[in-house]
Amino acid sequence: MRGASAEAKPERVSGEPASATFKAPLLTRIFDTLDPEQREVVLDLGAGCQALIARLAAERGCRIEIADFVANDGLAALNAALPESRMDTLGALLPQPNDERLTLIFCWDLPNYLGRTALQSLCALLGRRAAGGCRLHMLISYSRRDMPAQPAHYVPAGDGQLLQNCKNGERVPAPRYSPEDLGKALGGFKYERGVLLANGMQEFVYTWPGGQA
Amino acid sequence: MFELGKKDSEAAQAAARQTENMSAAGSAAGAKRPGTGQFAVIGRSIQINGDVKGDEDLMIEGDVSGTVELRNHSLTVGKEGKVKANIFARAITVDGTTEGDMFASERIAVRATANVRGNLLAPRVSLEDGARFKGSIEMDQQAVEKAVGSSARSAQRTETSAPRPNGDVKTSADRPGSAAVAR
Numbered sequence: 001m002r003g004a005s006a007e008a009k010p011e012r013v014s015g016e017p018a019s020a021t022f023k024a025p026l027l028t029r030i031f032d033t034l035d036p037e038q039r040e041v042v043l044d045l046g047a048g049c050q051a052l053i054a055r056l057a058a059e060r061g062c063r064i065e066i067a068d069f070v071a072n073d074g075l076a077a078l079n080a081a082l083p084e085s086r087m088d089t090l091g092a093l094l095p096q097p098n099d100e101r102l103t104l105i106f107c108w109d110l111p112n113y114l115g116r117t118a119l120q121s122l123c124a125l126l127g128r129r130a131a132g133g134c135r136l137h138m139l140i141s142y143s144r145r146d147m148p149a150q151p152a153h154y155v156p157a158g159d160g161q162l163l164q165n166c167k168n169g170e171r172v173p174a175p176r177y178s179p180e181d182l183g184k185a186l187g188g189f190k191y192e193r194g195v196l197l198a199n200g201m202q203e204f205v206y207t208w209p210g211g212q213a
Numbered sequence: 214m215f216e217l218g219k220k221d222s223e224a225a226q227a228a229a230r231q232t233e234n235m236s237a238a239g240s241a242a243g244a245k246r247p248g249t250g251q252f253a254v255i256g257r258s259i260q261i262n263g264d265v266k267g268d269e270d271l272m273i274e275g276d277v278s279g280t281v282e283l284r285n286h287s288l289t290v291g292k293e294g295k296v297k298a299n300i301f302a303r304a305i306t307v308d309g310t311t312e313g314d315m316f317a318s319e320r321i322a323v324r325a326t327a328n329v330r331g332n333l334l335a336p337r338v339s340l341e342d343g344a345r346f347k348g349s350i351e352m353d354q355q356a357v358e359k360a361v362g363s364s365a366r367s368a369q370r371t372e373t374s375a376p377r378p379n380g381d382v383k384t385s386a387d388r389p390g391s392a393a394v395a396r
Contacts, residue, residue, distance in 0.1 A: 064351075
């Protein structure tokens with residue numbers, strides 16, 4: 001692992017709230033290669049946004065589940081959970097499932113704010129609901145020395161760009177995970193592809209084994 | 214069960230007077246939003262435990278637990294409104310807090326001030342930035358028709374006998390008590 005420890009509390013420094021756009025080629029590839037004949041079941045662990053709803057639910061008839069881990073204290077619950085109680089109590093962090101399994105998961109920025117055991121719990125939780133071949137799209141801080149103190153909100157902005165909105169300007173040391181450490185924490189999800197982005201974040205796609213979703 | 218828009222005029226007038234008296238926010242049982250038709254209001258001080266049904270538009274600023282069914286009309290949950298219920302309507306707009314599933318034959322709008330937990334099924338769904346939402350969104354025509362249709366059939370099955378009150382209405386100014394809410 002580079003930089004800050006996965007379990008250490010980072011030192012905060014002040015700064016200005018900021019918004020910025022950046023290219024996310026793997027996300028673009030996911031959107032471009034969605035099978036029009038296949039109904040996707042999408043889980044966004046963030047706050048959700050109209051752009052995703054329009055693109056996936058309105059245009060393609062996908063089911064979208066939104067967990068909003070930041071507003072619903074999901075990060076705190078994962079970080080605080082005791083190993084023995086994890087799966088029983090943490091299932092409620094995700095929206096109530098129907099009889100369909102997840103085929104696409106967005107986990108943008110959140111691993112930067114989870115300890116290793118919490119991240120392992122999250123991945124076990126996701127694995128319980130993932131269909132074979134389910135793709136997990138993830139963003140983490142990587143090459144920059146600091147990152148926002150709170151997870152940013154991300155909105156697809158067209159042209160393969162993501163808009164990053166940081167609510168306050170506080171920043172903490174980064175990165176929290178190297179790609180190797182992240183891969184180890186992700187349990188059953190298998191690495192498919194990773195790209196270092198111009199803004200210092202790393203974009204990953206992992207898949208849940210078991211064939212095409 | 215609370216039947217909106219189906220009361221005889223005397224009962225409606227009495228309820229309207231009562232609701233006007235009960236309203237801590239100064240809202241009336243019937244109100245008019247600029248540029249729109251009349252709609253009924255469940256005021257800020259009113260608590261309803263039971264089923265709310267009606268044939269007119271409704272705004273909820275109080276607390277409602279149970280079910281809300283306005284098949285051909287619009288429901289607005291105002292900023293002060295707290296609804297713990299499955300909601301069936303033509304159009305639903307949420308500015309306040311809801312817990313439960315929403316089914317709309319036209320659209321659901323979750324505004325920036327809203328805090329929503331539940332599943333949303335409608336041909337059109339909008340989620341404003343800043344809204345707190347946990348649940349699923351389903352806009353697939355077949356899934357929506359199936360859900361709205363099955364919920365409609367299930368609601369019809371519960372209506373085989375004549376409508377009668379099966380819940381409580383309380384106000385913060387006059388508890389305990391009960392009242393019909395009608396315009």
